[in-house]
Amino acid sequence: MEKTGLERSLAHLERQGLAVGTMVTDRHRQIAKWLRETYPHIEHLYDIWHVAKGFSKKLLAASNERECQVLRPWIKSVVNHMYWCAVSTPSGQGAQIVAKWESVVSHVQNVHTGHGDLFPSCIHGRLEGRESHKKWLEPSSKAAVKLETLVCNKTLCKDISKLSGGCQTSSVEGFHSLLIQFAPKMILIAALHYNENANRVQDVTKTGEARFSINYPKGRKGAAVLRRVLESPTYEYAQELLEEIVKECTDKENVDAEFAVEPVIVPPPLCAQFPHPEKADFVKQHLSRFKKTTT
Ligand SMILES: [Zn+2]
Structure with missing residues (x-):
């Protein structure tokens, strides 16, 4: 449904003469693939919250493992770091975002320089307050290795390189949740x-x-x-709704309106791709087989 919605929305924008340069969505894989193949010129970026949510869940689970409890006080900072990496980097510099992101592995071990060419050292200066009181991770400890595995995960880093530093999807999601309340x-x-x-x-x-x-x-x-025992319930409202929708889609006024000119193509049901035998033949075949086994 999301893909079909996107397909129609982009077609609508195109008809209005609007050229889409960048699109920010969640990490819906099917949508990413479709967009890459259909609109290769559109830059597809990800909403930070969606990526951060998935990562913090994994980090929280890791912090519950044996010898990994020391990760717990770091969770918030590491997730905040993900936001900072995206918003502090100009658009289109995915490798730079990833370099900043991976530097957190050293930072939590109290190593703030020598991170690599793209982002050689932390830029935070002297650590004060809460940040200076957190327990640094012991290099090569189980917790440090676990964090590094999670942070440097290939799929995650690929997604991080596509984080949007500007627009996010939160306002659209806010609108939807408001709609649902009403x-x-x-x-x-x-x-x-x-x-x-x-x-x-x-x-x-x-x-x-x-x-x-x-x-x-x-x-x-x-x-x-x-x-x-009452009579069985009826569902006539469903038929009425369907008729209403068909009417909406075929009314002359609506068809003339810009959003309904595209014909709606309904995909065939899944079973359409299977061979369909003639029913009479099929029954005959079944009966003759039945005869063979009983005689
Ligand atoms: Zn640092």
């Missing part, structure tokens, strides 16, 4: 379902007798209760 989708559907089925009458059996069922509600501590 109108959670599940509640809307529940309301439609309730309204349609609120006045169901008691169901009858084939012979016309009213149907009942015996229940044992928790509140009655095992005492049996007789309940009327």
